[in-house]
Amino acid sequence: MPTYPPEPWHLAGQMYLSLWPVPRRALPPLPPGVRPLTLAGRALMGAAWVLYENDSVLRYNEVLSAVLVRDGLRPRVTITDIWVDSPPSMAGGRELWGIPKELAAFDVSRDKGFDASARTGSTALCTASFRPLTSLPGRWPVAYRVTQLLDGHLKTSPVRSRSTVGLARATWQIPPGSPLRLPADRPPLLSLTLHDFTLSFGSPAPTPSARTV
Template structure:
C-alpha cells in the first residue's frame, strides 16, 4: 500500500527546502542604526534593484540589524543575523537585504531560490531568559557579532498583525519582489552590539543604535506572494 505524500512535502524532498510560503515562529531583536553611505559595503547597492533608493535621516542611511531565532513548530528552525535597509521608489516602499547569515542549509538554499535573499552560513550561540538575551555569530571560528540585550516594557498591549511588507532584491540575474506578514508583540529593548574588526559587519563598529525593540513571540508567513523577472 502506497504512502500519500502532500505536494508541499514532495517539493521539499526534491529541492531540500520547503515550498513557499514559509510559516515560521520566532523571537527577535531589532536595532536601527544611521550609517554614512560611504561606510556601507558594495552589497547594499549591488543587491538592490535599479530605481530603489534607501531611506535617509540627516543624510545617513537607515540600517536595521536583527538577531532572530526561529523555533521548532514552523517549517524550519534556525538562527539568523539579518541586515536590511528600508527602500523606496516613487510612492512604493519596501526593504532590501544586503547581508544575512543563518545556520541552516535549507534556509539558505530556499531563500536564495525563492526570494533572492543572499543568505550565507554561520555558527550561532544564544542564551535567553524572560528579561535578557545574549547571542553571538561566528564565521570560520572568528567572532563576527556579539550582543547582549535587556528586555523592557511592552509597546503593544497584545500581539498585533503588523502591515504586510515587501522585500526588494536583485540576485543571480533576477529581480524579486516578495510579500510577507508578521503577527507579534513589541517590547522596548536595550541592545549592546559588538562587531568584529575586519569582519563583514565591521562598518558598524563604534555606532550605537538609534532605537531597539524586542519581539518575543512572532508568527510569520514569509513569501505568500512573489514576483521574479530576469534582468
C-alpha cells in the same frame, strides 16, 4: 543541494532588532536599481537576531542586516548580509528570493534577556546583548515587502507578521575583520524585541488557469 519548503514559509519565534540612522555614503552596496529611503542624507539600517522555533516550517537561527529602501514612494527592505545555521534555509533563501544567506554557528543564551554570538569558520561575525525595558500592550501586525536581486532581476516578496513588541537596551560588537557591515561603533537609535511572532514570507505559487476547450 538541501531540500527546502516551497514559498510562502510560515515561521514563528523570537526577534531582537536594532535600528541605526546611517549616512547614505556609508551604506553597503545595494542591488542595481534599488535606492535607499533617506531623510536629510541618512538612511535607516537595521540588524536582527531571529530564532525560528515553535511551529516554523524550518527551525534555525539567523543574524542579518538590512536597509530601508524605496520603490518609487513605496518603502521596501533589502537584506544586505545574513547568516543562518540551516543548509535548507540557506538554499531556499538564495533560490526562492535571492537572499544572500551564508552559514554560521550560533551561541545563544536567554537567561538574563538575550545574549548571542555568531561565527563563520574561524571568523567571528558579531556579538549582541538585549535587555528588556518595557512591553507594549497587544500583538502588533506588520506588513512589508523585501526586494532582492534574483537571477539578474529584482524580486519583491511580501512579508506579514504579528508579535508582542517590547522596547529594549541593546549593545552590538563587530570585531575587526567581520564581514557583517553594520554601524555598531555607536549605540542603536532604537532596539526592540518581537516575542512569539508569527510570520509569512513569500507568495504562494500561482494557480494554473483552467484551459478552455
